[in-house]
Amino acid sequence: MMSLAWPLLRVTEQAALAAWPQTGCGDKNKIDGVAVAAMRDALNQMAMKGRIVIGEGEIDHAPMLYIGEKVGTGDGPAVDIAVDPIEGTRMVAMGQNNALAVMAFAPQGSLLHAPDMYMEKLVVNRRARGVIDLHKPLAENLRVVAAALGKPLDELRMVTLDKPRQQPAIQCAAGMGVKVFALPDGDVAASVLTCLPDNPFDVMYTIGGAPEGVISACAVRALEGDMHASLLDFCQAKGESEAHQQIARDEHRRCREMGVEVNRVYTLNELVNSDTLLFSATGVTGGDLMKGIYRSGQTIHTQTLLINGIERTCNIIDSLHYG
Numbered sequence: 427m428m429s430l431a432w433p434l435l436r437v438t439e440q441a442a443l444a445a446w447p448q449t450g451c452g453d454k455n456k457i458d459g460v461a462v463a464a465m466r467d468a469l470n471q472m473a474m475k476g477r478i479v480i481g482e483g484e485i486d487h488a489p490m491l492y493i494g495e496k497v498g499t500g501d502g503p504a505v506d507i508a509v510d511p512i513e514g515t516r517m518v519a520m521g522q523n524n525a526l527a528v529m530a531f532a533p534q535g536s537l538l539h540a541p542d543m544y545m546e547k548l549v550v551n552r553r554a555r556g557v558i559d560l561h562k563p564l565a566e567n568l569r570v571v572a573a574a575l576g577k578p579l580d581e582l583r584m585v586t587l588d589k590p591r592q593q594p595a596i597q598c599a600a601g602m603g604v605k606v607f608a609l610p611d612g613d614v615a616a617s618v619l620t621c622l623p624d625n626p627f628d629v630m631y632t633i634g635g636a637p638e639g640v641i642s643a644c645a646v647r648a649l650e651g652d653m654h655a656s657l658l659d660f661c662q663a664k665g666e667s668e669a670h671q672q673i674a675r676d677e678h679r680r681c682r683e684m685g686v687e688v689n690r691v692y693t694l695n696e697l698v699n700s701d702t703l704l705f706s707a708t709g710v711t712g713g714d715l716m717k718g719i720y721r722s723g724q725t726i727h728t729q730t731l732l733i734n735g736i737e738r739t740c741n742i743i744d745s746l747h748y749g
Contacts, residue, residue, distance in 0.1 A: 441527035442708040454515035461511035474498035504534035524713030530644035536700040544663035549630040560654035617642035621651035643697035648735035703735040
């Protein structure tokens, strides 16, 4: 796995560099397409036996980086891969902040193998490790996290996403006096920021994508934080309708085939059960976690966060790309 750290950084760099020229184009599907192609090409040059365990979706809906796809040269370590070529395609399309190219590696059999669907997530830093329980209401979790951190509730800082489905959580937290920071997108960045030593947030709660949840779990584990997560079907996340019910039925079928359960609470160790892991995030547009890509003359600048669970290091790498 150690031999894959630098190549992994190059993979997220290539995806970010492919997406960056499309910033502000208004077409998030185009951005996703170029990033996926660049990421897949870079992965296939790596000396590993890689398998996508959670990513762009099933093979019939995702021609590249689909769940179960094998990548790499076929030599080297056997690796589980969780991928989100661009977290925040809409942000790149609209020229907004906090978009990242992200990916995580762990030894084969280490990562939760699940469909690309919605996931409820609760993340805290190392000082509150062991106190959260997603079986319990959000309000109760906020109280125990505040107690673990030695803070009154009106000093607790919760980060979430500014989505209609998050409004009950936002109202709950705000009603308790908790300070709420609602980001347009980007729960991977929010999870990492919650767990960093100089963290701006105490707790992250959101309903977002499952791939981002598994990727986040790798970073959370390496940073010694804690996380609980639960898969939600489409109706739970987006509301009841005949069309949504059909999507939800398909999600339940795919979960059964993959051996996972909707509404089951997964602990951090069930999301990723190894410390031998690698996480890489390259900024596309500037944000709270990473600087975005920019050009200076003939040089393009990128910034990448590389978290190495093997060495127990967290590196911020500024790269210059010439030509």
